[in-house]
Amino acid sequence: MGGDVQTGENEWFYSEEVKEHFFSPKNIFTSEEEAKNYTADGEGMVGSPACGDVMRMWIKVDPKTDRIRECKWRTFGCASALASTSMLSVMVTENGGIKIVDALRLKPGDIIKRLGGLPARKIHCSVLGDKALRAAINDYFKKSGQFSRVLHAEGKIIDPEVNVSDEDIEHAVLEGARTIEDLQKRLKVGIHNKDVLPKVKELIAYYRKKHFGE
Numbered sequence: 001m002g003g004d005v006q007t008g009e010n011e012w013f014y015s016e017e018v019k020e021h022f023f024s025p026k027n028i029f030t031s032e033e034e035a036k037n038y039t040a041d042g043e044g045m046v047g048s049p050a051c052g053d054v055m056r057m058w059i060k061v062d063p064k065t066d067r068i069r070e071c072k073w074r075t076f077g078c079a080s081a082l083a084s085t086s087m088l089s090v091m092v093t094e095n096g097g098i099k100i101v102d103a104l105r106l107k108p109g110d111i112i113k114r115l116g117g118l119p120a121r122k123i124h125c126s127v128l129g130d131k132a133l134r135a136a137i138n139d140y141f142k143k144s145g146q147f148s149r150v151l152h153a154e155g156k157i158i159d160p161e162v163n164v165s166d167e168d169i170e171h172a173v174l175e176g177a178r179t180i181e182d183l184q185k186r187l188k189v190g191i192h193n194k195d196v197l198p199k200v201k202e203l204i205a206y207y208r209k210k211h212f213g214e
């Protein structure tokens with residue numbers, strides 16, 4: 001399949017690729033034991049503010065080529081999280097492994113494209129694997145002493161009155177917010193502090209484009 005990734009807000013279509021990766025996930029650790037006995041070069045763990053699910057990821061890196069050699073993961077997330085992280089683990093290890101610089105350029109949209117689409121309400125599940133990979137790469141940079149490559153922390157506060165960060169806005173967009181009104185219903189952002197509205201509008205447009213190509 002591949003190609004068209006658009007699925008409507010209320011559609012629950014799952015492609016053959018999604019089903020294949022859900023029923024036979026690649027590179028997954030099925031027990032805590034397996035994870036414990038694995039020696040990784042980098043390890044990452046992230047939680048989804050949208051649903052509370054957690055994703056852990058482990059990578060091995062070839063320091064000579066700067067390519068990811070292995071990518072293992074474990075989650076209690078949903079079918080879409082399993083399918084998209086399985087696909088991501090294949091994408092970063094196929095053809096001799098992806099260069100780290102290219103792994104950092106990957107977007108959740110690239111995974112969804114390879115999966116032949118995901119229902120719009122499940123897009124946030126694919127973000128979980130993507131963020132865990134970044135966290136694992138960052139851990140690798142720190143453990144291998146490559147401090148100049150360490151990625152900047154996310155989560156810049158946009159509206160201090162209500163303690164809303166750019167990440168909160170990203171997750172609201174992933175959960176279906178499309179306009180400033182939608183966002184204010186969920187996050188109360190910019191209601192008392194109108195000066196932040198231009199920045200909030202800019203971020204809505206940025207995340208709509210990033211995740212939905214709108």
Ligand code: FES
Pocket residue numbers: 048051052053077078079080081124125128
């Ligand atoms: S609903 Fe939690 S990862 Fe999909």
